[in-house]
Amino acid sequence: MEQPGPGPGLGSAPSLPALIRKKRDGERLQDTEIRHLVQAVARGTLQEGQMGAMLMAIRLRGMDLEETLTLTREMAASGRVLEWPEDWQRLLVDKHSTGGVGDKVSLALAPALAACGCKVPMISGRGLGHTAGTLDKLEAVPGFSISQSPEQMRSLLEQVGCCIVGQSEELVPADKVLYSLRDVTATVDSLPLITASILSKKAAEKVSALVLDVKFGSAALYTSLERARPLAQSLVSVGSRLGICTVAVLTRMDGPLGQRVGHSLEVLEALQCLEGRGPADLRQLVTTLGGCLLWQCGQASSVGQGATRIAATLDDGSARGRFQAMLQAQGVEADLARALGTGTEEQRFQVLGRAGAQEELLAAQDGTVQQVEALPIARVLHELGAGRTQQGQPINHRVGAELLVAVGQRLVKGSPWIRIHYDTPELSDPQRHALQGALVLASSEPFAPSGKVAEILLPQGSRSLEELMGEQGLGSSRAQLSCT
Ligand code: URA
Numbered sequence: 001m002e003q004p005g006p007g008p009g010l011g012s013a014p015s016l017p018a019l020i021r022k023k024r025d026g027e028r029l030q031d032t033e034i035r036h037l038v039q040a041v042a043r044g045t046l047q048e049g050q051m052g053a054m055l056m057a058i059r060l061r062g063m064d065l066e067e068t069l070t071l072t073r074e075m076a077a078s079g080r081v082l083e084w085p086e087d088w089q090r091l092l093v094d095k096h097s098t099g100g101v102g103d104k105v106s107l108a109l110a111p112a113l114a115a116c117g118c119k120v121p122m123i124s125g126r127g128l129g130h131t132a133g134t135l136d137k138l139e140a141v142p143g144f145s146i147s148q149s150p151e152q153m154r155s156l157l158e159q160v161g162c163c164i165v166g167q168s169e170e171l172v173p174a175d176k177v178l179y180s181l182r183d184v185t186a187t188v189d190s191l192p193l194i195t196a197s198i199l200s201k202k203a204a205e206k207v208s209a210l211v212l213d214v215k216f217g218s219a220a221l222y223t224s225l226e227r228a229r230p231l232a233q234s235l236v237s238v239g240s241r242l243g244i245c246t247v248a249v250l251t252r253m254d255g256p257l258g259q260r261v262g263h264s265l266e267v268l269e270a271l272q273c274l275e276g277r278g279p280a281d282l283r284q285l286v287t288t289l290g291g292c293l294l295w296q297c298g299q300a301s302s303v304g305q306g307a308t309r310i311a312a313t314l315d316d317g318s319a320r321g322r323f324q325a326m327l328q329a330q331g332v333e334a335d336l337a338r339a340l341g342t343g344t345e346e347q348r349f350q351v352l353g354r355a356g357a358q359e360e361l362l363a364a365q366d367g368t369v370q371q372v373e374a375l376p377i378a379r380v381l382h383e384l385g386a387g388r389t390q391q392g393q394p395i396n397h398r399v400g401a402e403l404l405v406a407v408g409q410r411l412v413k414g415s416p417w418i419r420i421h422y423d424t425p426e427l428s429d430p431q432r433h434a435l436q437g438a439l440v441l442a443s444s445e446p447f448a449p450s451g452k453v454a455e456i457l458l459p460q461g462s463r464s465l466e467e468l469m470g471e472q473g474l475g476s477s478r479a480q481l482s483c484t
Helices: 016-024 031-043 048-061 065-076 086-091 105-115 134-138 150-159 173-183 191-205 225-241 263-274 280-296 303-315 318-329 334-342 345-352 374-386 429-436 465-469
Strands: 093-097 120-123 162-165 209-216 245-252 357-362 367-372 400-403 416-422 439-442 453-458 461-463
Touching: 016 031, 016 048, 031 065, 031 173, 048 173, 048 191, 065 173, 065 191, 065 225, 093 105, 093 120, 093 191, 093 280, 105 120, 105 134, 105 162, 105 263, 105 280, 105 303, 105 318, 120 150, 120 191, 134 162, 134 263, 150 162, 150 318, 162 318, 173 191, 191 225, 209 225, 209 280, 225 245, 225 453, 245 280, 263 280, 263 318, 263 334, 263 345, 263 400, 280 303, 280 453, 280 465, 303 318, 303 465, 318 334, 334 345, 357 429, 367 416, 374 400, 374 416, 374 429, 453 465, 461 465
Parallel strands: 093 209, 120 162, 209 245
Antiparallel strands: 245 453, 357 416, 367 439, 400 416, 453 461
């Protein structure tokens, strides 16, 4: 494995307050200054106050594309960069999301890609803001270890084909520090910081192809498609400049993805998806994002064909088998991994644990479900212990919500529409009120809900999903996607 050195041209170190002042005043930072800053973060020589001030200066003043690229490279080089056997190169792929509510796609997609013969060295994240993280979800499984050395990751990829791990002192340590600090300094929604955070992990993974799920909507980091598009463009540009074949898929995040929100409940729903069941929107996203990746890395002649291959691994149990193998290889006892992989829902609950109390809320009037807003649900679950307000705080994995209705469904006053799982604190009246506000009913007739995928951004511009999936569309012309 490569151990990156300090790099050339550092010269005499600039003072950290001077760099903070420079960015605060809207100036651009030089490569050497960004390198100095990232090294100070990784070595722990930057005080927390200074880091918070710099994050806020970047959040308010932004960074141009070159600064963002340098920040990404330096963050990736703050730890070890993974190395893989030559013959894996085309197979190394990954997916990352900018964060949503109920987003358990990675749990199903990593093993599905492994079942297709890909190698997925996924370095993921914890919860940020109101969004929950893949690592926290996996830690709902007793014994699962997100701390894996580069050598262990290699053996996981040899044995299973995929692993899901966290940043560490060895892997992108600068992101580990900045990620958790952003969560508590109101600097999560910064375009250059998101770009560098996500892509530094992928650059350290040394993957060849990457698909990014860029969420927009009331429960996403950016609320509108227009505001999320620049983030998708920044991710695709910087990813391509790093030599990674990068595609961004812009997806709606107004309502939760799937019917379950909360760490343990989302593991259960991912398992349903892994056995060919579960909500249609989740399956559509897993197969679409996976289809893109198989197409990008040349394992499928079109996105549609790739999506069909991913769907087959969900339906024939091979993806679930990989998930079970990954759990076991990452520290879960064999009988628990087996109960989760092949057990009934009740046996799975026994492994993950169930919150002490459940309460169903009832519809206050008749109507057709127009939307279930994800943000109020995520905020209430956060207050009930599913999220952090301080760095490193423990969370309650069993807190969660199950939607009992779907968009477009007709509801009668008094019928249950959501079930909240909680321990203490108990649900308060203001929380019940906030949750009731999440149910948007209309008096009109049922209508067809729109799909989650809005737009797909390739290095050369945007395409619709239909164009990419269609029989002619981009069909077999992968050449249109310039991958270095
Ligand atoms: N995921 C990351 O890894 N970083 C972000 O900033 C947002 C989502």
